[in-house]
Amino acid sequence: MARLLTEAAHTRNAASPDFFGLADLLTDEERQVQQLVGRWVDERVLPIIGDAFDQHTFPRDLIPEMAEMGLFGPTLQDYGCAGLSNIAYGLIMQELERGDSGLRSFASVQSGLVMFPIHKYGSDEQKQQWLPDMAKARKIGCFGLTEPDGGSDPGAMKTHAKKQGGDWVINGAKMWITNGTVADVAVVWAMTDNGVRGFLVEKGTPGYSARDIHKKMSLRASITSELFFDNVRIPARNQLPKAEGLAGPLGCLTQARYGIAWGVLGAAQACYQEALTFAKSRILFGRPLTHTQTIQIRLADMLRRITTGQLLAWRLGKLKEDDAMHHTQVSLAKWNNCRLAIDIARDARDLLGGMGITTECCPIRHANNLESVITYEGTETIHQLVVGREITGIAAF
Ligand code: TGC
Numbered sequence: 001m002a003r004l005l006t007e008a009a010h011t012r013n014a015a016s017p018d019f020f021g022l023a024d025l026l027t028d029e030e031r032q033v034q035q036l037v038g039r040w041v042d043e044r045v046l047p048i049i050g051d052a053f054d055q056h057t058f059p060r061d062l063i064p065e066m067a068e069m070g071l072f073g074p075t076l077q078d079y080g081c082a083g084l085s086n087i088a089y090g091l092i093m094q095e096l097e098r099g100d101s102g103l104r105s106f107a108s109v110q111s112g113l114v115m116f117p118i119h120k121y122g123s124d125e126q127k128q129q130w131l132p133d134m135a136k137a138r139k140i141g142c143f144g145l146t147e148p149d150g151g152s153d154p155g156a157m158k159t160h161a162k163k164q165g166g167d168w169v170i171n172g173a174k175m176w177i178t179n180g181t182v183a184d185v186a187v188v189w190a191m192t193d194n195g196v197r198g199f200l201v202e203k204g205t206p207g208y209s210a211r212d213i214h215k216k217m218s219l220r221a222s223i224t225s226e227l228f229f230d231n232v233r234i235p236a237r238n239q240l241p242k243a244e245g246l247a248g249p250l251g252c253l254t255q256a257r258y259g260i261a262w263g264v265l266g267a268a269q270a271c272y273q274e275a276l277t278f279a280k281s282r283i284l285f286g287r288p289l290t291h292t293q294t295i296q297i298r299l300a301d302m303l304r305r306i307t308t309g310q311l312l313a314w315r316l317g318k319l320k321e322d323d324a325m326h327h328t329q330v331s332l333a334k335w336n337n338c339r340l341a342i343d344i345a346r347d348a349r350d351l352l353g354g355m356g357i358t359t360e361c362c363p364i365r366h367a368n369n370l371e372s373v374i375t376y377e378g379t380e381t382i383h384q385l386v387v388g389r390e391i392t393g394i395a396a397f
């Protein structure tokens with residue numbers, strides 16, 4: 001029976017190589033979730049995503065369908081959320097990013113960066129107000145941490161909140177914010193007299209505005225914005241009561257980075273599959289490309305990297321499931337899997353020759369997207385330095 005289920009997963013998942021039988025390690029529910037989302041990506045995302053990227057538009061009509069499948073806040077209990085395992089969450093991210101990093105970004109932000117902090121740090125009233133609507137995507141959220149003067153060191157943020165009577169007054173700006181202009185609510189991190197605190201700022205609040213960032217060559221099928229706060233007055237009840245210090249936002253980043261460690265494997269798998277298909281049918285020097293040693297070595301190396309990334313992500317998921325995952329392990333996995341994905345995407349682009357420079361093929365779109373993914377949620381350098389600090393005890397940032 002287990003063998004049959006594995007074979008079924010392999011058959012459906014021709015685009016997702018599973019050389020070490022990861023499917024055997026999944027529960028029935030996890031396999032079903034992967035199949036559901038994978039089929040949806042094949043049918044609804046892949047046919048339109050190249051054009052969305054070309055046209056620099058986010059395919060918003062897909063959002064209700066994602067909500068219908070329970071893809072927002074899927075690991076949360078109650079509030080209309082699915083209560084799935086962390087491995088299932090990772091598989092969702094992987095399948096979405098097999099479509100496009102922009103789609104996975106949307107889900108990451110809604111789930112890991114907005115619903116998670118409301119669930120973990122929010123009051124009962126905040127949870128009731130936002131979580132059921134966000135699970136169904138009737139409300140959309142964004143996460144404002146990065147500022148124009150630098151994102152790697154959020155402890156130096158300039159945006160500040162001052163207590164005035166019973167209200168908070170926020171001034172400052174945030175930069176590179178996914179979903180900023182479409183968000184009904186922004187989770188905003190600001191410096192107070194007592195350190196960093198988190199606030200829920202609703203769209204339409206006087207003094208709060210957002211504008212989109214254009215001319216991106218990466219994550220073109222995703223909305224990226226700037227947020228501005230000009231004496232934005234919000235009631236005290238909009239503060240997240242249980243978030244104290246930088247550990248508040250960094251705790252959210254751990255959730256989203258976990259999802260990225262899985263997600264980028266989807267982008268890598270899509271590129272590997274397209275390169276393999278091309279190499280089988282491209283006849284050069286009288287034989288298919290797959291008959292040459294260097295092409296085989298490149299394909300084998302892609303599979304090696306994908307396989308090691310899958311096993312790393314799976315083990316990380318098990319640690320998370322056991323509440324034993326440390327954020328430095330997430331840093332290593334985010335760094336490793338982003339690096340392997342962008343290297344595979346670039347190599348697949350080259351292997352496709354001239355065809356590889358068009359968005360008719362997926363590698364250049366994924367490679368360009370991964371330029372953002374390797375930068376956001378902590379740059380590769382930051383994650384290397386986090387691991388370096390863990391090894392040596394010295395913060396060398
Ligand atoms: P540091 O002293 O290390 O930490 C301050 C407090 O936070 C705790 N902590 C963490 N907790 C949970 N998860 C983590 N990953 C944590 N890292 C640290 C730490 O234990 C400490 O707690 P406590 O209780 O002792 O106060 O802080 P630092 O100022 O030295 O900074 C360390 C550094 C550089 C690693 C951190 O600032 C960092 O991670 N910088 C990168 C910033 C970043 O990743 N920004 C991402 C913005 S959001 C985004 O990109 C969304 S993309 C969305 C999409 O998918 O579209």
Ligand code: FAD
Nearest residue numbers: 143144145146150151152176177178372376377379381397
């Ligand atoms: P900087 O911090 O200015 O870094 C510049 C360079 O310096 C990098 O190469 C970095 O690695 C390097 N560097 C930094 N410190 C050191 C050091 N100590 N030693 C050596 N090198 C160092 N942020 C949000 O808050 N919310 C979002 O929703 C969000 N979405 C994003 C979407 C996109 C498409 C992008 C591109 C970014 C998004 N970000 C978001 C911001 C992202 O998190 C930041 O871009 C990232 O953290 C890096 O910050 P920065 O761009 O200011 O670069």
